[in-house]
Amino acid sequence: MKLLLLTLVFGTLSAVIPVFNMEAYIVLAYARSSGHSELALAAIGSLGQNIGKLVWYYAARGALDIPWLQQKLAEPKRQKSYEKWRQQVEGRPALSFVLTFVSATVGFPPFFAIAMIAGTLRMNVVVFFVAGLVGRTLFFWAILAGVGLAIH
Numbered sequence: 001m002k003l004l005l006l007t008l009v010f011g012t013l014s015a016v017i018p019v020f021n022m023e024a025y026i027v028l029a030y031a032r033s034s035g036h037s038e039l040a041l042a043a044i045g046s047l048g049q050n051i052g053k054l055v056w057y058y059a060a061r062g063a064l065d066i067p068w069l070q071q072k073l074a075e076p077k078r079q080k081s082y083e084k085w086r087q088q089v090e091g092r093p094a095l096s097f098v099l100t101f102v103s104a105t106v107g108f109p110p111f112f113a114i115a116m117i118a119g120t121l122r123m124n125v126v127v128f129f130v131a132g133l134v135g136r137t138l139f140f141w142a143i144l145a146g147v148g149l150a151i152h
Contacts, residue, residue, distance in 0.1 A: 003033050004044045011048020016055050018112060022048075023143060030144050031151055038148055042140035050132045053115040057128060060119030082121075089121045096123045097131040104135025111136070 007029055014020035026045045030038065063069055073079055089096050096118070103114040111132065118128045 003029060003036060004040070007041060007044045008048040008051075011045045012052040013048075015049045015052020015112075015115075023140075026140055027143060027147050030147055038144035039137075039141055042144055043137045045140045046133050046136035049111075049136050050129055053111065053132055054125070054129065056112065056115040057119035057125065060116035061122060063120060086121045089118075089123045093124055093127045096127045100128050100131035101135040104132045105139050107139070 007026065010020065010025050011022055014022040014025065022045060026041060030036070030041055033041070064073070073082055100114055100118065100123075103109050103111045115128075115132075117123075
């Protein structure tokens with residue numbers, strides 16, 4: 001239980017402060033633990049990561065209130081581009097899900113960047129969170145399955 005709680009906390013911290021490497025942590029935690037399944041550890045790590053990504057999501061969402069950014073978005077070309085992307089995301093939750101899921105699963109585009117883009121475009125937060133949770137769980141599970149093959 002202690003390892004799972006620590007994994008949740010570290011996952012959240014690593015999502016907010018990217019210098020904390022979740023991949024390295026989860027590999028070491030799994031290699032040193034006994035009795036925790038790869039999937040359980042991956043899911044808890046993913047939950048922590050996605051809680052932390054919500055910080056960036058909401059920070060980026062609030063960035064639209066910054067006067068300097070409002071001034072930049074007031075330019076017709078930028079406003080048109082922003083509105084186009086916002087409507088793409090708003091009107092297509094499946095597209096939002098797929099983009100977030102792919103980013104969380106394979107890391108391209110970087111999940112960190114997608115969290116900020118999702119907030120800026122006001123992507124549905126539930127779609128963002130669920131897609132990220134599923135994608136990151138698969139990402140961590142694949143890493144831990146590989147480690148499991150190597151150490152067992």
